[in-house]
Amino acid sequence: MSTDARIDGYARALFEIARAEGTLDEVEDELFRFARSYESSDELRNALTDDQIPAAKRQSIVEDLLGGGNATPTTIQLVSMVVGSGRGRDLPAIIDRLVQRAANAKNLEVAEVRSAVELSDDQVERLKAALANAIGKNVNVKVIVDPAVLGGLVATVGDTVIDGTVRTALDQLKSRL
Amino acid sequence: MIGHLIAAAPHEEDPSQTHHWLWPEGYEILFGGLASLMIFALLWWKAGPLLKKGMAARTQRIQDELDGAAGALSSAEAEASKIREAKGDIEAERQRMLADADAQAEALLTDGRARLDAEVADLDAKADADIVSASSRVSDELRGEIGRMAAAAAERVVRSTLDDDTQQRLIEDYIARVGASA
Numbered sequence: 001m002s003t004d005a006r007i008d009g010y011a012r013a014l015f016e017i018a019r020a021e022g023t024l025d026e027v028e029d030e031l032f033r034f035a036r037s038y039e040s041s042d043e044l045r046n047a048l049t050d051d052q053i054p055a056a057k058r059q060s061i062v063e064d065l066l067g068g069g070n071a072t073p074t075t076i077q078l079v080s081m082v083v084g085s086g087r088g089r090d091l092p093a094i095i096d097r098l099v100q101r102a103a104n105a106k107n108l109e110v111a112e113v114r115s116a117v118e119l120s121d122d123q124v125e126r127l128k129a130a131l132a133n134a135i136g137k138n139v140n141v142k143v144i145v146d147p148a149v150l151g152g153l154v155a156t157v158g159d160t161v162i163d164g165t166v167r168t169a170l171d172q173l174k175s176r177l
Numbered sequence: 178m179i180g181h182l183i184a185a186a187p188h189e190e191d192p193s194q195t196h197h198w199l200w201p202e203g204y205e206i207l208f209g210g211l212a213s214l215m216i217f218a219l220l221w222w223k224a225g226p227l228l229k230k231g232m233a234a235r236t237q238r239i240q241d242e243l244d245g246a247a248g249a250l251s252s253a254e255a256e257a258s259k260i261r262e263a264k265g266d267i268e269a270e271r272q273r274m275l276a277d278a279d280a281q282a283e284a285l286l287t288d289g290r291a292r293l294d295a296e297v298a299d300l301d302a303k304a305d306a307d308i309v310s311a312s313s314r315v316s317d318e319l320r321g322e323i324g325r326m327a328a329a330a331a332e333r334v335v336r337s338t339l340d341d342d343t344q345q346r347l348i349e350d351y352i353a354r355v356g357a358s359a
Contacts, residue, residue, distance in 0.1 A: 117344045123352065130356030151339045152347040155355070162358075164351040166339065170332050177324030 007090050011097035014078050015105075018098075021074045028102045029142070030075040034066065035095040036144045048088035055084045103140045111139040111157045114146040114165070131155055134162065 018027035038044055044065075048058055059080040066076045082091055103110045111131050113119075119127065124141055131139045135157055151166035196202070201209070 115348065116339075117341070117348075119348065123348060126352050127355070130352050134355050134358050150336065151344050153351045162355055164347070164354065166335055166347065170328065170335060173331055174324065174328040177327050 003090070006087075007093045007097055010082060010087060010090070010094045011101055014082075014094065015098050015101045017078060018074055018102075019105075023072055023074050024102055026072050027075045027078065028099055030066075030071040031078065031095045032099055032142050033144075034071070034075070034079060035092040039092055045088075048083050048091070051086070055086070058088065059084045099140075099142065106140070107138065108140040109135065109137045109157050111141045111155050112144065113141055113153055113155045114144045114149050115153050116145070116147055116149050116151050116166075118145055119143050127153070127155075131157060131162075135160060 014027075014031070015024070018024045021027070038048070047053065047061055050058075062080045062083055063076055066079065079091070082088065082094060087094070099110055111128070113127065124143060128139055128141045131141065137157075139157060141155075149165040149167045150170070152164045152169075154161065154163045154165045154168070156162075200206075
């Protein structure tokens with residue numbers, strides 16, 4: 001089985017479990033955040049993909065991170081399952097595929113939004129409406145807090161990028177200078 | 178007395194003595210002359226051809242030697258002529274080689290001068306280009322450094338102004354701009 005088919009299989013399985021549990025939105029959101037944390041932390045990535053660490057130990061790391069009310073039990077179990085099966089390296093791809101599948105199920109486009117600070121629920125809702133108005137489709141906004149953008153927002157919907165970050169403005173200024 | 182005896186003695190003729198202290202007797206001259214003529218005639222008859230032949234052979238040998246000497250002289254003169262001619266050729270060849278060498282040296286000199294001039298011109302052009310390039314590069318580097326410093330300064334200023342209110346204003350501006358861009 002190819003890697004792509006395997007990723008798709010895991011994503012479909014996770015999606016069906018979350019939908020069966022009736023916590024798809026929450027699980028999808030938590031998984032998305034976990035995937036971004038996984039990508040940005042070398043330590044976490046190394047711990048979850050190190051074959052020398054026993055699967056049970058890797059799963060306990062996941063439970064420690066997501067436990068204590070940080071995520072729903074379904075999310076914890078799903079991530080533990082993927083990490084325990086030795087597919088930790090594919091975790092971001094599996095989760096992105098799950099998010100895409102969930103958005104497609106709701107006839108939504110996934111909008112990945114990066115911001116230097118957290119957005120309030122009100123801001124997320126208004127941003128969702130603005131993006132839907134801009135691209136002509138309903139969107140499922142996934143906010144990633146990324147200090148590298150310095151300020152403002154950048155939204156990626158499919159191949160469309162709407163950039164309003166201070167980082168980009170500074171880069172353009174550097175280029176002009 | 179003795180003298181008288183001698184003087185009185187009759188004078189007898191000595192057959193071994195002639196009548197003249199120088200000339201022989203007439204018959205001796207006659208017979209001697211005839212004998213001599215006979216001997217000469219015999220010699221002429223018998224030895225003459227041999228002598229003549231010997232003389233002819235000698236004359237021929239001398240002539241041959243003269244001819245050989247003449248031939249040798251002719252050969253020597255021809256050889257001398259050839260040598261003189263060869264000497265002339267050698268001289269001409271020497272002159273020609275000297276002329277060639279002079280021409281080649283002149284050509285080399287001309288070519289060397291031309292090449293040297295071209296190289297000097299190339300070096301001048303390259304030096305000018307290097308100076309221009311270095312000047313441009315330094316200018317670019319200076320401009321780049323100024324740009325980097327200005328950008329770093331701008332980033333520091335921007336970062337210092339990015340308080341929470343500014344962040345919220347940027348987010349609101351973004352939402353408003355995206356919403357209005359339909």
